[in-house]
Amino acid sequence: MSESGLTIGGEHGELLEASPYGIEKKKLGMWIFIVSDACTFATFLFGYGYMRVGSQNWGTPFEFPTILNGIVMTLVLLSSSLTMLAAVRAAQEGQKASAYKWLGLTMLLGTIFAILHLREWFKMISEGWRLFSNPTGGAAQFGACFFSVTGLHLAHVISGVIALLIIARGFSRGRYDASHVETAGLYWHFVDLVWMFVFPMMYLMNAR
């Protein structure tokens, strides 16, 4: 029986009702976290958006190879959402080995995304990009915007890979069940959807 369908027995049992949302409390907690985290990302992107549109001399520093790298990163992250869905489905069907395999593939794709991202960062840093230094002569705030927004997202991806590793180990050992995998999946899809804003705003808006 799912947690949401439970009521506590005993003399006070009739006072407690099932969740009005029809979902488990860990999943509801994850949704509340996602809403608050979405607002955090929105704050960064709003700030960047207003500066980008309001600045007369922002510049468009990204050549096509950088955009291509961003496209590959997007495809990797979208693929990881698909493997995460497969992991959740396998976990719900009780196929532990399959769920473990799909979770492993999701972690691998997340790691590839992080490596591609860090490679891009190091390339930019070697070209002279800093938080308040723009080697192309455009707005000095570009570095601060780019590194803070993409850095926040990268931190979420790395945290997600670590969380998935913990969930996968716990699931394979029987400590966690399918609902834990599903809740971790919600977080992973959220990270994926945030990138759907970060990529066009931070990369495509600055394509030369």
Next chain:
Amino acid sequence: MSSNQEPRMGSYIGIVIGLVIIVGIEVILAYQHLPVRTLFFSLLCLSCLEAFVGIMYLMHVKYERPLLFWTMLPATLFVLVLLNYVWPDAYRMARMSLLK
């Protein structure tokens, strides 16, 4: 607790391909040399579309009780609208030439 009407993996693949197509449209738009504001709002609208599809299907909100959607959405929109009142201060900064 999701309903039993969840789509098969084939449907999910279709949804992800749809998201890839939207990303492709965004890339094409980026190279059309549109005015900054037009490009910004076009990309923002497409990103919102991607987010809506992702939330409804990949994150299964479509298959949960509607109360979840109608609790989360107004709260998020309220915060975003409030942000919209704060951030136009960036334009004042631009007018004051604080941005190069």
